[in-house]
Amino acid sequence: MTGRQARHPLFGQMSRRSMLAGAAAGVVAPMAATALGGGRAAAAVRDRSTPSVRGETKRVTLYAEELPGGLYGYGLEPGKATIPGPVLELWEGDTLEIDLVNNTDRRLSIHPHGVEYDTESDGSPLNDSFNEPGETRTYVWRTRPQSQGPDGFWLPGSAGYWHYHDHALGSDHGTEGIAKGLYGALVVRREGDLLPDRQFTIVFNDMTINNKVAPDLPVLVADLGERVEFIAIGHGSNFHTFHLHAHRWADNRTGYLMGPDDRSRIIDNRDLNPGDSFGFQVIAGDGVGPGAWMYHCHVQSHSETGMNGVFLVRNADGSMPEGAQEAIDRYRQHGGGGH
Incomplete structure (x- = not known):
């Protein structure tokens, strides 16, 4: 072995x-x-x-x-x-x-x-x-x-x-x-696919994320401008939707467009049901800047009961952006909350 x-x-x-x-x-x-x-x-x-x-x-x-x-x-x-x-x-x-x-x-x-x-x-x-x-x-x-x-x-x-x-x-x-x-x-x-700088696996498993609930989920961390890959998986017996604040992706195999004429639908929320999986890549903070951004199930009762976490986009030099630590502290104190 x-x-x-x-x-x-x-x-x-x-x-x-x-x-x-x-x-x-x-x-x-x-x-x-x-x-x-x-x-x-x-x-x-x-x-x-x-x-x-x-x-x-x-x-x-x-x-x-x-x-x-x-x-x-x-x-x-x-x-x-x-x-x-x-x-x-x-x-x-x-x-x-x-x-x-x-x-x-x-x-x-x-x-x-x-x-x-x-x-x-x-x-x-x-x-x-x-x-x-x-x-x-x-x-x-x-x-x-x-x-x-x-x-x-x-x-x-x-x-x-x-x-x-x-x-x-x-x-x-x-x-x-x-x-x-x-x-x-x-x-x-597939040959030609882009490799990420950072990669995160997020599994909606019944009423948990990776068998944890807020505020006990570790914070996802990337630096401004990095290519970040999210792999989303659904398990259990509940209907879910995956939402990422302030970032969008193409609803296709990779999450990015293949050219200016690619007509893939652009989304920031997608169903994530038992047995389903998808992935996508985003540029951290592209167009919105650094900060503490939520990800969560958009079934409101699910988010309210702990199916939510934080995607922290730091400054390009790895330092904490203004207000981000306070946002994370509020998450730790209150368990997030979906929007």
Whole structure:
């Protein structure tokens, strides 16, 4: 297990607005530890050398572990499981082999959305695909680029903002596992996609965000002008909408426009229902400047009961903008409140 992880070097800071074109297939971005904090996407574990071929096979080890409070999480190292789990990243055409180590006394699994796999890697008890307590099992996920299908139609590739989750803890549907934190983001990028400077995973899980509620959510932090990627995922049994104050994105695969004639709808609020996921990138503070900006579920009763957090855009030099600390203090004292 340790040897496999050692083959995934930790690379330095990515350049702002750098392009994916010509970069190698990404594997794992361990953003979960800072998914509701101030971590840079520069902390991502990705291969940035120029590949000679596409369609590489990557391997990573995940550890499923019990956390305080009866929760569970996935992690890249023993004793470092988080909620949400680490962001897994691939390029279209790549294969990811996941060695899932079950360090709990419960049956569990890992099931992906948006990629391809055999029944043995389904992660569901229906296909006898899960980990018994203490068991290590390998799951294989495949991706592919767009291709021309019959009669001139094009078949979709795998690129998108997807997610993964347990499908076996507590029942054959993994309802308990998801409720207790066994989930994470899965990103499949296409050549030409933009890489972010910072990356945050936000999961609306029943009436929580990443299994927390305001005012206990860490503040998301970026500097003015940085490219920030949000990955939004829905779980549980409730209808939600995701709203980000003062920032907008295009309602398409990436969240940004492909040119002046791109007619994608521009939004700042989108439905986020159970099993759904989407992602987008924004330039922090573009047009509005630095400050403490809210994000929250726009179902008002949900926001009022704690489904809200703060996206802090600092000054370009990393200093606190005027009035931002006071806004954060008010959030901590009053638990936010949606608008």
